[in-house]
Amino acid sequence: MASLREIKRKIKSVKATRQIMYTMKMVASARIKKAQNAILSSRPFALKLEELVSELQGELRGALVQDDARLREFFSSDGKPDAALCLVLVSSDKGMCGPFNSNIIRQAVPWLRAHKGRKIYAFAVGRKARDFLRSLRGLDMVLVKDLTGIFPNAGFAHAEMLGAALLETYASKNVGGVTVIYNEFKSLLTQKPAAMELLPLIRKEARPQAGRKLRDYSFEPGKAEFLKLLVPRYIKAQLYRVLLESQAAELAARMNAMESASNNADDIISGLTLRLNRTRQSAITTELTEIVAGAEALKS
Numbered sequence: 001m002a003s004l005r006e007i008k009r010k011i012k013s014v015k016a017t018r019q020i021m022y023t024m025k026m027v028a029s030a031r032i033k034k035a036q037n038a039i040l041s042s043r044p045f046a047l048k049l050e051e052l053v054s055e056l057q058g059e060l061r062g063a064l065v066q067d068d069a070r071l072r073e074f075f076s077s078d079g080k081p082d083a084a085l086c087l088v089l090v091s092s093d094k095g096m097c098g099p100f101n102s103n104i105i106r107q108a109v110p111w112l113r114a115h116k117g118r119k120i121y122a123f124a125v126g127r128k129a130r131d132f133l134r135s136l137r138g139l140d141m142v143l144v145k146d147l148t149g150i151f152p153n154a155g156f157a158h159a160e161m162l163g164a165a166l167l168e169t170y171a172s173k174n175v176g177g178v179t180v181i182y183n184e185f186k187s188l189l190t191q192k193p194a195a196m197e198l199l200p201l202i203r204k205e206a207r208p209q210a211g212r213k214l215r216d217y218s219f220e221p222g223k224a225e226f227l228k229l230l231v232p233r234y235i236k237a238q239l240y241r242v243l244l245e246s247q248a249a250e251l252a253a254r255m256n257a258m259e260s261a262s263n264n265a266d267d268i269i270s271g272l273t274l275r276l277n278r279t280r281q282s283a284i285t286t287e288l289t290e291i292v293a294g295a296e297a298l299k300s
Contacts, residue, residue: 004283007276011269018265024096025258028251031152032188035248039185042244046237053234056227057201073171074231075201083176084119086169087111088162088198088239089133090182090246091126093151097250098257100183100191101128107181107193108132112139121169123162125243126151144169154247159240166239167232170199182242183249189256191249198238201231 057075089108091101112120116139124130124146133143145165150158170178178199184192219226 004276004279007272007279011272011276014265014268014272018262018269021258021261021265025255025262028255028258032248032251032255035152035244035251036185039241039244039248042237042241046241049230049234049237053201053227053230056223056230074199082118084121084173085115086121086123086166086175086178086199088123088166088178088180088182088242089125089129090180090242091124091129091132092246092250093127093148095128096257097254098260100250100253100257103191103193104129104181104183105132107195111179111181111195112136119173121173121175123166124148125162125246150243151247151250154243156236156240159236159243163232163236163239167235175199180239180242182246183253185245185248185252188252191253196238196242198235 087108089104091104095101118140120139120141122133122141122143124133124143125148127148130143130146130148133141145162147158147162166178169175177197180196180198182194182196184194186192
């Protein structure tokens with residue numbers, strides 16, 4: 001049976017750990033509101049940009065595939081069945097955020113297995129994603145760029161750096177597609193792993209009314225040239241949204257994990273305190289029994 005000193009030492013240790021977990025929970029709680037506001041602020045711009053790209057694509061889709069090689073590589077993957085692929089994996093820099101990082105890895109593993117025979121150019125955001133990609137063996141993969149230490153202060157400058165490296169690789173390495181795997185922020189209690197096909201933009205179908213209001217405007221030097229300038233900005237805006245989503249999801253996951261850990265620490269402390277009281281009671285009972293036995297022995 002453990003001594004009173006050992007039990008007291010365990011209680012003190014658990015209390016110290018609980019204090020750390022509680023502090024981490026409060027820090028995440030203080031930052032989550034700012035992260036939510038950042039998502040809400042960036043969403044209208046991303047939606048309008050996506051709408052404009054879709055409408056321009058609706059007007060130019062027939063001509064761009066035939067006449068412009070740069071636009072063709074953005075909007076079509078025809079002729080690239082065995083081309084290389086790009087993977088952007090977004091994780092956290094630190095642990096202690098529940099299944100946040102393990103969910104991302106579980107989402108990435110099937111994708112990597114499905115494309116095992118193809119060349120993969122990887123981009124890692126967060127130390128956990130970087131370490132995971134570096135640990136892989138048996139894949140024809142190159143880690144092109146990694147961004148670490150940007151959370152919880154991710155900004156558009158980080159999305160610009162990532163987007164520039166991604167677009168350069170996409171154009172120079174004859175890449176057939178770009179997939180982004182990240183945690184999507186649903187609510188404070190729900191974070192969902194998501195895989196987004198960022199390029200090519202073949203999923204952007206023109207709406208029935210697409211292009212009508214654009215015919216009322218003149219574009220200089222032209223709609224095709226404007227679209228070529230717009231698509232890289234659209235890609236960077238989407239990457240910025242992904243960073244903000246992952247940042248908010250990480251904070252929410254850490255807040256929930258630390259709250260659960262604090263509750264578990266309270267349960268452990270309660271159990272140890274009960275054990276301490278029982279051990280103390282047993283020791284007192286034993287001492288009283290010895291005293292009574294000694295007194296009886298003296299009488300006899």
